[in-house]
Amino acid sequence: MPMNQQDNNHKNTDQNNIDNINSFDNQDPDNQYDPARSTGNTMMIIAWIIALVLMTSLFGILEEKQNNPNQQPASYKDSAYSEVILVRNRYGHYVTSGEINNIESVFMIDTGATYVAIPGELEKKLGLQRGQSFYSHTANGTSRSYETTIKKLAIGDIVLHNVEASIAPNMEGDEILLGMSVLNQLEYHQKGNQLTLRQTH
Numbered sequence: 001m002p003m004n005q006q007d008n009n010h011k012n013t014d015q016n017n018i019d020n021i022n023s024f025d026n027q028d029p030d031n032q033y034d035p036a037r038s039t040g041n042t043m044m045i046i047a048w049i050i051a052l053v054l055m056t057s058l059f060g061i062l063e064e065k066q067n068n069p070n071q072q073p074a075s076y077k078d079s080a081y082s083e084v085i086l087v088r089n090r091y092g093h094y095v096t097s098g099e100i101n102n103i104e105s106v107f108m109i110d111t112g113a114t115y116v117a118i119p120g121e122l123e124k125k126l127g128l129q130r131g132q133s134f135y136s137h138t139a140n141g142t143s144r145s146y147e148t149t150i151k152k153l154a155i156g157d158i159v160l161h162n163v164e165a166s167i168a169p170n171m172e173g174d175e176i177l178l179g180m181s182v183l184n185q186l187e188y189h190q191k192g193n194q195l196t197l198r199q200t201h
Contacts, residue, residue, distance in 0.1 A: 096109075
């Protein structure tokens, strides 16, 4: 190969190397790794996750409020009587917070229930003891329940003692049906979407 052609080949090779280096140096900065940008993207993802968790929690609180609008029922007490006013929920039921044996509980008023009916999963939590067994008839069929006595039941300023109740092992959920063993000890009347419970002293 002639000397001049070799020199030209070397020059072309050197020029290509220089062009490659310049091309690398002049790459689009948007395509280069940027630690600050990566951190910013991570923080944005974390912020979205936190926002999603907060929205889910808020939705749960609103749903609970719609199901139980009486988490702190309106209550009044004087020397003659104690009174509680309940608001009907969006499903047409009266659901309220209260206590059984000083443990927070949720009740649903049920005038068709003979006793206070308690789901079996709440039995130990509420400190209840099973008594004699019997068969109860519900919309889901016949099932075995157990007699029990609630030492103290409270809704607002209304407080009852030694209330007849039943433990229903097959009853699902955490709502306690407030039946006639409580309502028969109270005066109650409904007006519009409100139910007034009154206990005379």
